Amino acid sequence: MTQSRAALPLVAVLTGAGISTDSGIPDYRGPNGLWRRDPEAEKLVTYDYYVSDPDIRRRSWQMRLQGPARHAEPNAAHRAVAALEQRGFPVRVLTQNVDGLHQRAGLSARKVLELHGTAREVVCLACHERGPMEDALARVEAGEEDPACRSCGGVLKSATVMFGERLDPMVIGEAMGIAKACQVFFAVGSSLQVQPAASLAGIAAEHGARLVIVNAEPTPYDDVAHEVVREPIGTALPRLLAALSA
Known part of the structure; x- marks a missing residue:
């Protein structure tokens, strides 16, 4: 028997870098993570380095231009979350990812x-004007190594929260x-080590939600989870969400 829409639980899905690895975007802290392979790469997304060092900015633009995230496509896990909404479930995604x-x-x-x-967007650090990342990358492709804001000449950066x-x-308040309000909370592909985002799993469990962690490596919240799944996310999450709607 199909549940009525009013009876369906609110499902919150916290997603980290692990959900996008099947789309070709490497994670950061896993066994083969970007920071483990190239610790210097962290400087490219650290605010103080980025603002003070034009060479860091030039390298950062090249990383975005040539990196896999630019042309990445959603994978089965992303599509499974979207399908849950299409089946009528109230769904909210809280993502640590910036890939859209x-x-x-x-x-x-x-x-x-x-x-x-x-x-997917850039922001000017001086006048705070925003625009499409693709427009900025097109300027880099055309030869501008460190494109400035066209409105005021200020430093442009991706509209992401950098380290620092x-x-x-x-x-965060939302x-x-x-x-606190959800009945089911999935933590997917996140190390649950970066605060305050990581604490959301604990908050959900404290307020009575069923906590399901899907991650290749152990997390600090495994002990309070109702279920911990170590299977590949691309197969595990579609199965778990399909069972939720059965």
Whole structure:
């Protein structure tokens, strides 16, 4: 028998880098993570280095131009979350990722809370004007090594929260509200080590949600989870979400 829409549980899905590895985007802290392979790469997304060093900015633009995230496509896990919404479930995604793949998979943009911002846009550090990342990358391809804001000449950066920047307190507040209100909380592909985003799993469990962790490596919240799944995310998450809607 099909559940009525009113009876369906609110499902929150916290997603980290692990959900996008099947799309060709490497994670950061896993066994083969970017920071383990190239510790210097962390400087490219560290605010103080980026603002003070033009060479870091030039390398950062090249990383975005040539990196796999630019042309990445949603994978089965992203599509499974979007399909859950299409089946009528109230779904909210709290993502630590900046790749925009949940939206590209078909999930309503208003259902996605991007905790660390988005790499699909750029922002000027002087006048705060925003624009498409693709426009900035086209300028880099045309020969501008460190494109400046066309409105004021200020430094442009991706509209992501770099290391050394504060997360938007309003976004975090909204995420905490969702964690407290949901009945089911999936933590997917996240090490659950970066605060305050990681604490959302604990908040959900404390407020009575069923906590399911899907991650290749152990996390600090495994002991409070109702279920811990170590299977590949691309097969595990579609199966888990399909069972939820059965």
